[in-house]
Amino acid sequence: MYDLARTLLFALEPERAHAAGLSALEAAHRIGMQGLVAGKPRQFPVKLWDRTFPNPVGLAAGLDKNGAHIDALLSLGFGFVEVGTVTPQPQPGNPPPRLFRLPRQRALINRLGFNNEGVDALVRNVERAQRRTGLLGINIGKNAGTPNDQAERDYLHCYERVYPLADYVVVNISSPNTAGLRELQEEQALRRLVGALRDAQEGHAARHGQRVPLLVKIAPDLSDHDIDAAARVLGDLQVDGVIATNTTVARHGLDGIPAARETGGLSGAPLLGKSTAVLRMLRTRLPESIALIGVGGIMSGADAAAKTAAGATLVQCYTGLIYQGPRLIGRCVDAIRRRKEAPSRGHLTGEH
Numbered sequence: 572m573y574d575l576a577r578t579l580l581f582a583l584e585p586e587r588a589h590a591a592g593l594s595a596l597e598a599a600h601r602i603g604m605q606g607l608v609a610g611k612p613r614q615f616p617v618k619l620w621d622r623t624f625p626n627p628v629g630l631a632a633g634l635d636k637n638g639a640h641i642d643a644l645l646s647l648g649f650g651f652v653e654v655g656t657v658t659p660q661p662q663p664g665n666p667p668p669r670l671f672r673l674p675r676q677r678a679l680i681n682r683l684g685f686n687n688e689g690v691d692a693l694v695r696n697v698e699r700a701q702r703r704t705g706l707l708g709i710n711i712g713k714n715a716g717t718p719n720d721q722a723e724r725d726y727l728h729c730y731e732r733v734y735p736l737a738d739y740v741v742v743n744i745s746s747p748n749t750a751g752l753r754e755l756q757e758e759q760a761l762r763r764l765v766g767a768l769r770d771a772q773e774g775h776a777a778r779h780g781q782r783v784p785l786l787v788k789i790a791p792d793l794s795d796h797d798i799d800a801a802a803r804v805l806g807d808l809q810v811d812g813v814i815a816t817n818t819t820v821a822r823h824g825l826d827g828i829p830a831a832r833e834t835g836g837l838s839g840a841p842l843l844g845k846s847t848a849v850l851r852m853l854r855t856r857l858p859e860s861i862a863l864i865g866v867g868g869i870m871s872g873a874d875a876a877a878k879t880a881a882g883a884t885l886v887q888c889y890t891g892l893i894y895q896g897p898r899l900i901g902r903c904v905d906a907i908r909r910r911k912e913a914p915s916r917g918h919l920t921g922e923h
C-alpha cells in the first residue's frame with residue numbers, strides 16, 4: 572500500500588507531498604485505518620533513563636515540527652517520536668523551494684530553517700495527544716533572529732515550557748539551516764549553553780518531582796578534534812544522552828547530480844557512513860552513563876543494527892521512512908532484536 576502512496580506523493584512538489592502525507596496519515600488514524608500503511612507494531616522493550624521504550628526505533632525530529640501528529644505517527648509502530656525543532660516564537664523558515672529529493676541516491680536536501688508555530692502552539696498540541704503506544708522527545712532550538720550570544724535565553728525558555736511534557740528533551744545546535752547555529756557546538760559556547768540547561772534541569776526536576784533526560788544533537792561535519800572537545804564537555808556536564816547525527820553539509824559522492832548543488836542539509840543513504848562513524852567515535856569517548864541515539868541514513872534493518880553495533884541504544888529515521896514507508900520500522904526492530912539475541916556478537920562489540 573505504501574508503494575502506491577509513495578508514487579502519488581512523489582508526483583507532488585516535496586513540501587506539498589510532506590503536508591499531504593501527514594494529512595492522509597492523520598485522517599487514516601482518526602478512523603482507525605492507519606493499518607493500511609503501518610505494519611504490525613513490534614514490542615522489543617528497551618529500558619533507559621527510568622523509562623521503557625516499547626521498541627528502540629523512533630522518528631527523528633523535523634517531520635512533525637509542531638507536535639500536531641504525535642498519536643498518528645506513534646501508530647505506525649515507532650517506539651518513540653521526536654517532535655520539533657520548536658523555537659520560542661513562531662517563524663516561517665527560509666523561502667521555498669527548500670526541500671529537494673535525490674531519488675536515485677535515496678536522499679533529501681532541506682533548508683527549511685526551523686519553520687514552526689512556536690513553543691506555545693507545540694505545548695497545546697502535546698497536551699492534547701494521548702501518547703498511549705510510545706514515548707515522546709521534544710527538540711528545542713532558537714529563533715533565526717536571536718544572536719548566538721542570546722541563544723541561551725531561547726533554549727531556556729523552550730526548555731521550561733516543554734519540560735513537564737517530554738520523556739526527553741533535545742538541544743538542537745546542529746542544524747545547518749540557521750546561520751551560526753553550529754558554532755554553539757564549539758567548546759566554550761557548548762559548555763556555557765549546556766551548563767545553563769543542566770542547571771535548569773536540576774531546578775525543573777526539583778519543582779516537577781521528575782527528572783527529564785537532557786540530550787544534545789550534534790552534526791556529522793565535526794572534525795575528530797571537535798568531536799573530542801564536544802565529548803569532553805558533554806561528559807563533564809553529564810548530559811543524559813547525545814543524538815548523532817543531524818544532516819550534513821558535505822556532498823561526497825554526489826558529483827554531477829544537479830539537486831546536490833542545493834544549499835542545505837543532506838539526509839538519507841549518503842549520510843549513513845559518516846553519521847555512524849561519528850556515533851562510534853562518541854561511544855569510545857563518552858562514559859557509558861551517557862546513552863547514544865543513532866540517526867542518519869537508516870534505510871534498512873541492517874543499517875539500524877549497524878548503529879546499535881556502533882554504540883547506539885536507540886535509533887531514529889526520517890528519510891528512510893519517506894523512501895521505504897512504515898515497513899522500515901518493523902524491519903529495524905527485527906534486525907536490532909536479531910543482533911541483540913546473538914549473545915557472543917554483542918559481547919565482542921562491547922554493546923551495552
Ligand SMILES: Cc1cc2nc3c(=O)[nH]c(=O)nc-3n(C[C@H](O)[C@H](O)[C@H](O)COP(=O)(O)O)c2cc1C
Pocket residue numbers: 631632633634636655656670679681683685710743746788816817818837838839840842866867868869887888889890891
Ligand atoms: C526535511 C527535514 C527536516 C528536518 N528538520 C529537523 C529539525 O527540525 N530538527 C532536527 O534536529 N533535525 C531535523 N532534521 C534532521 C533529522 O532529524 C535527522 O537527524 C537527519 O535527517 C538524518 O536522518 P535520516 O538520514 O534518517 O533522515 C530534518 C531532516 C529532514 C530531512
